[in-house]
Amino acid sequence: MKIAPLSGFPEFLPQDRAVETHILDALRRTFELNGFSGIETRAVEPLDQLLRKGETSKEIYMLRRLQGSDHQESELGLHFDLTVPFARYVLENAGKLLFPFKRYQIQKVWRGERPQDGRFREFVQADVDVVGSSELPAFYDIDVPLTMVDAFSHLPIPRVVIRLNNRKVAQGFYEAIGAPDTLAVLRVIDKLDKIGEAKVEKELIDDAGLSHQQAQQALRLASIRGTDASVAERVRDLGVSSPLLDEGLEELVTVLEGANELIDGSMVADLSIARGLDYYTGSVYESTLVGHEDLGSICSGGRYDSLVSDGKHTYPGVGLSIGVSRLVSRLIGRHLVQASRAVPTVVLVAVNDESQRRDATKTAMALRRRGIAADVSPNSAKFGKQIKYADKRGIPFVWFTTDEGDQVKDIRSGAQYDADTATWMPESEDLQIRVTAA
Amino acid sequence: MKIAPLSGFPEFLPQDRAVETHILDALRRTFELNGFSGIETRAVEPLDQLLRKGETSKEIYMLRRLQGSDHQESELGLHFDLTVPFARYVLENAGKLLFPFKRYQIQKVWRGERPQDGRFREFVQADVDVVGSSELPAFYDIDVPLTMVDAFSHLPIPRVVIRLNNRKVAQGFYEAIGAPDTLAVLRVIDKLDKIGEAKVEKELIDDAGLSHQQAQQALRLASIRGTDASVAERVRDLGVSSPLLDEGLEELVTVLEGANELIDGSMVADLSIARGLDYYTGSVYESTLVGHEDLGSICSGGRYDSLVSDGKHTYPGVGLSIGVSRLVSRLIGRHLVQASRAVPTVVLVAVNDESQRRDATKTAMALRRRGIAADVSPNSAKFGKQIKYADKRGIPFVWFTTDEGDQVKDIRSGAQYDADTATWMPESEDLQIRVTAA
Numbered sequence: 001m002k003i004a005p006l007s008g009f010p011e012f013l014p015q016d017r018a019v020e021t022h023i024l025d026a027l028r029r030t031f032e033l034n035g036f037s038g039i040e041t042r043a044v045e046p047l048d049q050l051l052r053k054g055e056t057s058k059e060i061y062m063l064r065r066l067q068g069s070d071h072q073e074s075e076l077g078l079h080f081d082l083t084v085p086f087a088r089y090v091l092e093n094a095g096k097l098l099f100p101f102k103r104y105q106i107q108k109v110w111r112g113e114r115p116q117d118g119r120f121r122e123f124v125q126a127d128v129d130v131v132g133s134s135e136l137p138a139f140y141d142i143d144v145p146l147t148m149v150d151a152f153s154h155l156p157i158p159r160v161v162i163r164l165n166n167r168k169v170a171q172g173f174y175e176a177i178g179a180p181d182t183l184a185v186l187r188v189i190d191k192l193d194k195i196g197e198a199k200v201e202k203e204l205i206d207d208a209g210l211s212h213q214q215a216q217q218a219l220r221l222a223s224i225r226g227t228d229a230s231v232a233e234r235v236r237d238l239g240v241s242s243p244l245l246d247e248g249l250e251e252l253v254t255v256l257e258g259a260n261e262l263i264d265g266s267m268v269a270d271l272s273i274a275r276g277l278d279y280y281t282g283s284v285y286e287s288t289l290v291g292h293e294d295l296g297s298i299c300s301g302g303r304y305d306s307l308v309s310d311g312k313h314t315y316p317g318v319g320l321s322i323g324v325s326r327l328v329s330r331l332i333g334r335h336l337v338q339a340s341r342a343v344p345t346v347v348l349v350a351v352n353d354e355s356q357r358r359d360a361t362k363t364a365m366a367l368r369r370r371g372i373a374a375d376v377s378p379n380s381a382k383f384g385k386q387i388k389y390a391d392k393r394g395i396p397f398v399w400f401t402t403d404e405g406d407q408v409k410d411i412r413s414g415a416q417y418d419a420d421t422a423t424w425m426p427e428s429e430d431l432q433i434r435v436t437a438a
Numbered sequence: 439m440k441i442a443p444l445s446g447f448p449e450f451l452p453q454d455r456a457v458e459t460h461i462l463d464a465l466r467r468t469f470e471l472n473g474f475s476g477i478e479t480r481a482v483e484p485l486d487q488l489l490r491k492g493e494t495s496k497e498i499y500m501l502r503r504l505q506g507s508d509h510q511e512s513e514l515g516l517h518f519d520l521t522v523p524f525a526r527y528v529l530e531n532a533g534k535l536l537f538p539f540k541r542y543q544i545q546k547v548w549r550g551e552r553p554q555d556g557r558f559r560e561f562v563q564a565d566v567d568v569v570g571s572s573e574l575p576a577f578y579d580i581d582v583p584l585t586m587v588d589a590f591s592h593l594p595i596p597r598v599v600i601r602l603n604n605r606k607v608a609q610g611f612y613e614a615i616g617a618p619d620t621l622a623v624l625r626v627i628d629k630l631d632k633i634g635e636a637k638v639e640k641e642l643i644d645d646a647g648l649s650h651q652q653a654q655q656a657l658r659l660a661s662i663r664g665t666d667a668s669v670a671e672r673v674r675d676l677g678v679s680s681p682l683l684d685e686g687l688e689e690l691v692t693v694l695e696g697a698n699e700l701i702d703g704s705m706v707a708d709l710s711i712a713r714g715l716d717y718y719t720g721s722v723y724e725s726t727l728v729g730h731e732d733l734g735s736i737c738s739g740g741r742y743d744s745l746v747s748d749g750k751h752t753y754p755g756v757g758l759s760i761g762v763s764r765l766v767s768r769l770i771g772r773h774l775v776q777a778s779r780a781v782p783t784v785v786l787v788a789v790n791d792e793s794q795r796r797d798a799t800k801t802a803m804a805l806r807r808r809g810i811a812a813d814v815s816p817n818s819a820k821f822g823k824q825i826k827y828a829d830k831r832g833i834p835f836v837w838f839t840t841d842e843g844d845q846v847k848d849i850r851s852g853a854q855y856d857a858d859t860a861t862w863m864p865e866s867e868d869l870q871i872r873v874t875a876a
Contacts, residue, residue, distance in 0.1 A: 003529045003748070006514070009480035011527065013534055014541070017477050032782035032870075033806040035813030039455050042447035042560055043481075043546060047504075060504040065550035066485075066497075066515065076444070077504065089449065091441045096451055098780075098831055100816050103452070108481065112503035122480055137816055139795060150806070262799060310441070342536075344470035357577060361700060368471040368588070375473030378538050378575055393536055432470075 008113060008121030010329060015342035020124075020328045022339070022435035023155055024106060027126045027322065030151040031104035034143075036128050039103050041085040043110075047075040049088050059111040078110040082127045082321065087308040090131055090315055099133035099315070100140070106324070120325055127301075129319025131308055136316040138251070141283040141303055142258040144318050148287070148299050149259075149266045156337050156437035157327070159290045160299065162266060164256055165273035167280050167302070168248025169235065170221070176242040177217050183278070184208040189222055190274035193296070222272035227260055229253045231269045248282075255283055281305040285320055289327070298327050340434040341394025344373045346426050347408065348390040349399040351380040356401070363399060363406070366421035372431070374399075387411055396430050446551060446559030448767060453780035458562075458766045460777070460873035461593055462544060465564045465760070468589035469542035472581075474566050477541050479523040481548075485513040487526050497549040516548040520565045520759065525746040528569055528753055537571035537753070538578070544762070558763055565739075567757030569746055574754040576689070579721040579741055580696040582756050586725070586737050587697075587704045594775050594875035595765070597728045598737065600704060602694055603711035605718050605740070606686025607673065608659070614680040615655050621716070622646040627660055628712035631734070660710035665698055667691045669707040686720075693721055719743040723758055727765070736765050778872040779832025782811045784864050785846065786828040787837040789818040794839070801837060801844070804859035810869070812837075825849055834868050 005011070012020060028038065050060055060077040079085045082105045090097065106126045113119045128147050130140045145162045152160040170189070174182040188203045195203075197219060204215040217238060224234050232249040252269060259267040275284040281304055286297035301320030308315035331337045347367060349360045357376070364374040375395070377386045383400070390398050391411055399419070400407045408419040425431075443449070450458060466476065488498055498515040517523045520543045528535065544564045551557045566585050568578045583600045590598040608627070612620040626641045633641075635657060642653040655676060662672050670687040690707060697705040713722040720741035727736050739758030746753035769775045785805060787798045795814070802812040813833070815824045821838070828836050829849055837857070838845045846857040863869075 003526060005530065006480065006482070006484075009482060011480055012477070013531060014475040014477055018475070020478075021476055033809070033811045035781060035783040035811060037452040037456070037781050038459055039450070039452055040458075042444065042449055043548070044444070044447060044560070046444075061501045062504050063499045063516070063550075064502060066500050067550075078501070088441060092443065093451060102781075102813070110481070112501075112505075122482070132816075143799070143814075150803075258796070261796065262803070343473060343475050343540075345473040358696070358699065361581070365588075365700070371471070373471045373473060375540070376581075378570075 008119060010120060010122070010325060012332070013342075015339045016332050018339040018342065018433045019332060019337050019435050020324075022433070023324065023328055023331075024124070024126070026154045027151050027324070028104070028106060030154055031126075031128055031147065034102075034128075034147040034150065036102045036104040036147070039086075039089065039105055040107060041079070041082070041089050041105065043078055043108070044076040045079050045085055045088060047077050049084060050077050050080065052084060052087075059113060061110050061112045080111045081109055082107060082125050083129070083304075083307070083319065086127070086129055086319075090308050091310050094133075094310075094313070094315070100130050100136060101132075102128070102130045104128045123323065123325035124328075126322040126324050127319055129301075129317050131315040131317035133315055134313065136305075136318065138254065139258070140318050141251070141255045142262070144301075145285050145320055146259055146263055146266060148320050148322065149263055151322075152299075156435060157289065157331060158292065158336075161268055161288050161290060162259070162299070163270040163273055163286045163288060163297075164252065164259075164267050165269065165271055165275075165284050166248040166252040166255075166282055167284060168244050168282060169252055169271065170248075170274065172242045172245030172248050173221050173235070173238075173240055174218065176240045176245060177214050179214060179218070180209045185210065185218055186274045187276060189218065189272060190276050192222060192272050224269070224271040226256075226269050227265075227267070228257060231256065231271070235271070251282055275300065275302055279304045279307040283318065287320075289330075292330060295326065295330055298323055335438055337435055338438045340430075340436075341396075343375075343393045343395060344433060345375040345393065345395045346372055346430055346432075347374050347397040347399050348386070348395045349374060349376045350383060350386045350401075351377045352401060353380045356380075359401060363401065363421055367399075367424075370421075370425070372424075372426065397426060446557060448558060448561070448763060450770070451780075453777045454770050456777040456780065456871045457770060457775050457873050458762075460871070461762065461766055461769075462562070462564070464592045465589050465762070466542070466544060468592055469564075469566055469585065472540075472566075472585040472588065474540045474542040474585070477524075477527065477543055478545060479517070479520070479527050479543065481516055481546070482514040483517050483523055483526060485515050487522060488515050488518065490522060490525075497551060499548050499550045518549045519547055520545060520563050521567070521742075521745070521757065524565070524567055524757075528746050529748050532571075532748075532751070532753070538568050538574060539570075540566070540568045542566045561761065561763035562766075564760040564762050565757055567739075567755050569753040569755035571753055572751065574743075574756065576692065577696070578756050579689070579693045580700070582739075583723050583758055584697055584701055584704060586758050586760065587701055589760075590737075594873060595727065595769060596730065596774075599706055599726050599728060600697070600737070601708040601711055601724045601726060601735075602690065602697075602705050603707065603709055603713075603722050604686040604690040604693075605720055605722060606682050607690055607709065608686075608712065610680045610683030610686050611659050611673070611676075611678055612656065614678045614683055615652050617652060617656070618647045623648065623656055624712045625714065627656065627710060628714050630660060630710050662707070662709040664694075664707050665703075665705070666695060669694065669709070673709070689720055713738065713740055717742045717745040721756065725758075727768075730768060733764065733768055736761055773876055775873055776876045778868075778874075779834075781813075781831045781833060782871060783813040783831065783833045784810055784868055784870075785812050785835040785837050786824065786833045787812060787814045788821060788824045788839075789815045790839060791818045794818075797839060801839065801859055805837075805862075808859075808863070810862075810864065835864060 204210045280302035284302035287299035303318040305316040367374040409416040718740035722740035724735035725737035737760045741756040743754040805812040847854040
């Protein structure tokens, strides 16, 4: 049987999985400190739910039972993000949830991409969202991205900057300059990073129906960056105005200044950000890992005022999603982080001879009861060989039972001293696998 | 659009997800204390890998890309357990792993069951396995199930007892009494719990080709239970013997007595246990949640000496798997456990009026930096209303900013006192969501 990796389905060796686990734990801890409840949704959704967001319909993996014959079941597909399942979960459980409902969700998602370089078909996303019942206060447009900034600040990674735009600014501006199809303009502008200004200008004219002058205006808007109210001034300097544009600019400046007052340097306005998805209605966010701009946005999202609706009642929301697998793969691939060891074990209990294995196991059990990860040597070879066994795995301590009592050896320094299972405790930095920036 | 639960795909409300998370965390912690490294494998395997274990081929969910046209890709299916993917992972990474390799793996698995009562189609398994290169010492047959016993002892659940049998005992015995097809006998004996002795006897004769007397012998073997070497005596009293049976009985008694010496009462021999899977070669385990015998085995596994093999090299292993979803659903469904609150937040920072929201947010940020989960009131209504907001969510404390300084109120007792974000700390039992037996 052929055993080979599957393109697009990344897997880690234990030491790299320890890095991923560390990052997932840190995200979860920050989300909880910020008051978000964890939920998990099933991996599958009915096809009609998944197709609410028509754009990505190409990327769905559908399920069929290998030996299934009955066709009465509804068609099921694997979720391709966590927002669509969350919207469904909120509607399904609306009567049992308390609003505003703050939830985080860390799960795998799947996209049936063509096998090609660098695209994951299975990856982990970490999402935070807040939804309100009927209304959701504007300050969550500040709080939710700052939760992500807080989370990133606890990871062993370079600085992350949130880039902000507002759908009302783009839509209001495009309408005011007379664009025939504002969504078409948005979709072309979204390609700026990928295909560059010249090609975008051509597409704005050819595909989005803008005149040369309108295309120039749209590109001027997209070139604006800034960290304070001057951003709005520079938009107004373009000589375009409309009530929707004004509303968008006010929201944009409020979020931008609010975020930077709470965490200085956390957010910049970037009026080129479009976000391809139709359901955003206000703030939209992308994020840059400083020094790794080529990676694209590692955390994106926005405000959606009408995504979650059963027709009668609407639950407006705002949320962001981290592409954890992309981030972790970069960190590991570039050796930017390292785990202190590949196994959780901090101390290996040596075995004098097989007749004393049970005593060694009892020693390990006593240590574990006190929160010390302990393993027992799988053999009773010479001590040098047992020490080597620990050393190869990065286990820092070896425990010996001698006629004069128990001793523990720090195999890094060679120091060996008397120890008691009831009192011995390794340094806190050795107790668990440590993951640090390299 | 119709929004409804999907049969077989359980989802939890936030307070119940908190219970599940608590249990998963406790399992992971015990597995790590016992020296197991965590890994995750992709959700999909090529069909030929999944079909190595022919029996369950019916239950596989296959994937197809909704808009896929190219048929060059190998057929992929969702994994239905974590043992088959682990076997593939070991072979794929054998050159990079250190043996004996102790790994735990906590992931969802999927089975394309017909929609019927009580069967999950998506559920979480938590597995521990040890595999060696070429050989694996016998004491792991004791250590690995005791890791599960250790894990269960840290959960808010009734006592769990591991039930032990040995494939060599069953096979040796059936061969010695002249059964024409020992696997057929094993498959029928496996149904004892479900269909009872009378029907099993009939099937042993009709389907497994035993005589009436042979069927009686097989049933007598299956009726033996015990916690020490007397089990072997009672098997020998049946007047049957063979080298394989003797080998099996020796292994059985060694594991049984070894486990009970290390953790008294942890294991009983139960010679009716068959485990349907072909790949077990020695010890086999099931587990009973005392008082919930109707739930069936919540943790099962065994020794497999030749499952993991590339034809040239073999990696014998022993492992057990907990059916976490089945266990958690029972705990929640019968109200056997409870979470102290539905949100991680321990303190809600009240907002005097909207102009002071930013100060309230800064207070919350200061508390979070010290590891205290804090949220900010979404409104600046009268304090009574803000306290009610906390109360409905089970948040025990509300923080007030007054002209005389900050104060915190324990809304359970009504006590209110001066507090400082730099020093205040709730009782440790309030700090996080607590999950306890009800």
